[in-house]
Structure formats: structure tokens, C-alpha cells
Amino acid sequence: MAVEHRPPAGAVSGRQEKARPMTKITPQQRAACRLCVTENLPFALWREPGDDGFRMICGSGAPRVEPVFGGSGGQPAFVMAPFRTDDGNRAWHLPAEVLITADGARFWTGAGFSQTPVTPAQSRLAGGAEGGGIQAPATTVPVPEPVSAPDYEARVTRAVAAIHAGACDKIVLSRVDARDLPVGHDLCALADDLARVHPHAFVSLVSSQPTGTWLTATPEILLHADDTGLRTMALAGTQWPDPDSDPDTDPADLIWSDKIVEEQGFVAAFIRDAFAAEGIAGVSETPPATVRAANLYHLRSDFRAPAAPEPQLAGLLRRLHPTSAVCGMPRAGAHDFILAEEGDTRSFYTGYLGPKRVGAGTRLYVNLRSARVLRDRILLHVGGGIVAASDPALEWQETVEKTRTIGQVL
Ligand SMILES: C=C(O[C@@H]1C=C(C(=O)O)C=C[C@H]1O)C(=O)O
Known part of the structure; x- marks a missing residue:
């Protein structure tokens, strides 16, 4: 399996001494971003997987x-929904009054973008x-406290007990890891670095009063919908390279335990x-395959379907969010367990x-490998x-490995 180590401290400073590769966030985007944070105006800056530049x-x-x-109204927007919601089709809309790409700015007129x-x-x-x-x-919004290893492992033990008692088949638990940011840090540089080191992730920096500021480098599509069709994926199971493994090992040779194959199967069945249930026919599904996301490997199957009308898309989004990849199965029981344990x-x-x-x-995209920025x-x-x-200790280690996706650029 290919091995990606966290660079030792010396290597990090070495990287910074080298000329930085040309930034992908343009000077105009950076200047607009600075104005928005100064005046607490909503903005979103993102780089699609495989793309060169940010929008x-x-x-x-x-x-x-x-x-x-x-919904009504056709104004383009960047949307963002929380985990906990009564209606999975409703989200905060950050309106696109100005769209800034590598080609410059364009302006929303109410009917389209003008130069x-x-x-x-x-x-x-x-x-x-x-x-x-x-x-x-x-921000004045209350922020969660970090969770220690013993506390997290105790949570996992309680989740396993609940599963044995028949409450659920799968429960997705999570925790927060807090890090200090250096004085004078630059969020655009962090987003740029994330985009460079994770070319296949969806990378974003979003900020608004109701959402707070979030940095994300996610490998997971929730739903893509355009005139050509629909796309989603079942992503589950996590492995990370053993530091002693052969760096030339092909990820396709990675072995997944029955437990993980079953876990990914739950997510695929849910999708x-x-x-x-939404009556969408003509769905194709790939067999699960190993994919790499930063320092991690996951099992993933891809779903495609023909384009569907908006009411059907609304129904599909309500059914998909939150998926069993991030909540559990059955959804209602897992959701209650998460709220009781995590608040x-x-x-x-x-x-x-x-x-x-x-x-x-x-x-x-699913807002994973993400961080709230204060x-x-x-x-x-x-x-x-x-x-x-x-196993509680392994589950803790899995969350430690997941902190490296963003932790790598801090
Ligand atoms: C919950 C996370 O990731 C999700 C959980 C996974 C798992 O349980 O193995 C794998 C990918 C994601 O669907 C996360 O990254 O925080």
C-alpha cells in the first residue's frame, strides 16, 4: 500500500523555506475574502476535486x-446544512451576489451574471x-469542548453495548480536537495548502454569521445533480498505512475485514x-473499491442515476441527509444516541x-475532514x-488519523 507519512517537524520548515508554489487563490479573491471577514459578510471559497483554481x-x-x-428564486448560492435538521432539503443559502474566478468578477443582476x-x-x-x-x-456561538481518549473510548464502549442490545446496527460517533492557530495566520494560505496537498478532495473555506467559519477537505459526495444526471457514493471503512508497510503496495491489494465490508454494505443499502423510495429508476452502482483520501483508505461504491425533477431531488436529499456513513443505521435510533452522547x-x-x-x-458534499475556525x-x-x-482503542486511533487531513497544513 502507498504510504504517506506525516512530515517530521524539520521537513515542514523545509517546505516553508522553498518558494511556495503559485497560489491558486487569486489576489482578487484574497482581497474580497479580507473585506468579508473584516465586515463579517458571507463568503465561500472552494476548489472542486481535480480542478486547478478556486471559485x-x-x-x-x-x-x-x-x-x-x-424552492423559489434562481439565484446561485453556496449552501450549507447542519447535521441536525428537521428537513434535510433546507440549508443556509449564502447568496452569490458576486462570483469571483480566475477570470475575474461577475455580478448577479437578478437574471444572470454581468461583467x-x-x-x-x-x-x-x-x-x-x-x-x-x-x-x-x-463569534459568540458556543463551541464544543475537546474530548479526551478515555472519554471517547467510553463512548465507543457504550455504543457497542447499545448495538449488542439491538438498538442499532451502526452508530457514527465523533469528537472535537482543538488546536491553537499562530498569531497572524492566514486562512487563505491554509485553504491553498489544503487544496495543494489534497488534489482529489473538495476543499472549501466558508464563513457567515449563522454558520461560523469552516475549513473542509472532504472526499465524500452527498449528491450531485445536473442536466446530465445524479451522482452519490457510499463511503465507509477506514484504514491507514502501517508505517512499516511497503510503500509500493497497490491499494487494490488492501484487505478489508468482514466488519468493514458489512459496514460499507449498510451505507450502500441505505442509498x-x-x-x-423516491421512485428514481435506472440507478447504476459500482462494486465497492478501495480509494485513497489523504493519508486514509476507504471502501467506496459509486451511484449514478438519470436526471430527476426538483421535487424528486428534494425528496432524495431528505432521505440521504444524514447518511448512514455519518449518522448510523437505523437512522432515527443512531441520531438519538449521538445527541445523547455528544450533545x-x-x-x-x-x-x-x-x-x-x-x-x-x-x-x-458531506462536511467531513472539516474544522470550525475561531x-x-x-x-x-x-x-x-x-x-x-x-474496538474502542482502534476507533480512537481512527479519529487521530482523520485529524491529519487538515492537521497536515496547520
Ligand atoms: C465520520 C467520518 O468519516 C466517515 C466515516 C467513515 C468510517 O466510519 O470509516 C469513513 C468515511 C466517512 O464516511 C469523519 O471523517 O469524521
Whole structure:
């Protein structure tokens, strides 16, 4: 299996001394980002898997909770939904008043994007602000406490007991790991670094008053929908390279235990059922295969389906979020167990996020390998699926390995 080690401390400073590769966030995006954090205006900056550059949307209007599919109004937006929600099709919409790409800024007119600003606020946003490092705006929202290894392992033990007692087949637990951010740090540099080291992830930096500021490098599609069709995936099971393993081993040779094959199977069955219950036919599904995400390996099967009308998409999204990859199975029991153990601490972690009608269709990702950014601290949210055979110490280690996706650039 291919081995990716965390660089030793010396290697990190060596990397910083080398000329930084050309930044992918453009000077105009960076300036707009600085203006938005200074004035606490909503913005989202993201890089799609495999793309070269970032896109950015920002605006001066407050985000609103609206249906993702089947709502009124066609304004492009970046959407973000929390883990806990009564209606999985409703999300915060950060409106795209200004869209900034590598080609410059474009401005929402109410009917489309124009090359010239139509409001004074749009001109200001496109001009941005000058200055140094970009830090998250201050927040008054309560933030969760970090969880120690003994506490997390005790949670896992209780989840295993609940599964043995027949309450659920799978429960996804999570915890928070808090790190200090250096004085004068720069969030755009962090997002750039994340995009560079994780070319196959969806990388984003999003900030608004109701959502707080989040940094994400997720490997997981929740739902992509455009004129050509629908896409989702069942991603579960986690392995990380043994430091002594042969770096040339092919990931396809990785062996998955029955426990993990079963766990991934639960997620795939959940997705299959969601399509069927929504009456969406013509769904194709690949057999599970090993995929790499940063320093981790997962088992993944991909689903594709023909394009569907908005009401059907709304129904599908309600059924998919939160999936059994991030909540558990059956969903209601796992959800109750999570709230009882973790409290309501996940916020937007294991929710979803992504662009809606910016370019082709709507592209929603699961908000995983993500962190809430405060002014001087970053809270990494990490979790894993617990089944009857789970070992508490290994589950703790899995969450430690998952902190490296973002931890690698801190
Ligand atoms: C919950 C997380 O990841 C999810 C859980 C996985 C697992 O249980 O093995 C694997 C991928 C994700 O679907 C996370 O990264 O925090």
C-alpha cells in the first residue's frame, strides 16, 4: 500500500523555506475574502476535486434558510446544512451576489451574471480590502469542548453495548480536537495548502454569521445533480498505512475485514433504498473499491442515476441527509444516541455544503475532514462508524488519523 507519512517537524520548515508554489487563490479573491471577514459578510471559497483554481461567491445580504431543491428564486448560492435538521432539503443559502474566478468578477443582476457591477456593494466586494493575514471573524456561538481518549473510548464502549442490545446496527460517533492557530495566520494560505496537498478532495473555506467559519477537505459526495444526471457514493471503512508497510503496495491489494465490508454494505443499502423510495429508476452502482483520501483508505461504491425533477431531488436529499456513513443505521435510533452522547455539538460537521447553480447544477458534499475556525483556535471534528465488533482503542486511533487531513497544513 502507498504510504504517506506525516512530515517530521524539520521537513515542514523545509517546505516553508522553498518558494511556495503559485497560489491558486487569486489576489482578487484574497482581497474580497479580507473585506468579508473584516465586515463579517458571507463568503465561500472552494476548489472542486481535480480542478486547478478556486471559485468564490460573496454578498452583502444575510444568508437565509431555504429549500435546496424545489424552492423559489434562481439565484446561485453556496449552501450549507447542519447535521441536525428537521428537513434535510433546507440549508443556509449564502447568496452569490458576486462570483469571483480566475477570470475575474461577475455580478448577479437578478437574471444572470454581468461583467459590470449593478450595485455599489458589488463594486466594493470586487475591489476587496488590502492588508495582511486573514483570520476568522469573532463569534459568540458556543463551541464544543475537546474530548479526551478515555472519554471517547467510553463512548465507543457504550455504543457497542447499545448495538449488542439491538438498538442499532451502526452508530457514527465523533469528537472535537482543538488546536491553537499562530498569531497572524492566514486562512487563505491554509485553504491553498489544503487544496495543494489534497488534489482529489473538495476543499472549501466558508464563513457567515449563522454558520461560523469552516475549513473542509472532504472526499465524500452527498449528491450531485445536473442536466446530465445524479451522482452519490457510499463511503465507509477506514484504514491507514502501517508505517512499516511497503510503500509500493497497490491499494487494490488492501484487505478489508468482514466488519468493514458489512459496514460499507449498510451505507450502500441505505442509498439504494433512498433512490427506490423516491421512485428514481435506472440507478447504476459500482462494486465497492478501495480509494485513497489523504493519508486514509476507504471502501467506496459509486451511484449514478438519470436526471430527476426538483421535487424528486428534494425528496432524495431528505432521505440521504444524514447518511448512514455519518449518522448510523437505523437512522432515527443512531441520531438519538449521538445527541445523547455528544450533545448538539456537531453543528455543520457531517452536514453538507456546496455550490448551487454556480456553473453546472448543484454539487453537495458531506462536511467531513472539516474544522470550525475561531479567531485563534481551530476545532477539528473527526468521527467514525461503530459496529458490534468495534474496538474502542482502534476507533480512537481512527479519529487521530482523520485529524491529519487538515492537521497536515496547520
Ligand atoms: C465520520 C467520518 O468519516 C466517515 C466515516 C467513515 C468510517 O466510519 O470509516 C469513513 C468515511 C466517512 O464516511 C469523519 O471523517 O469524521
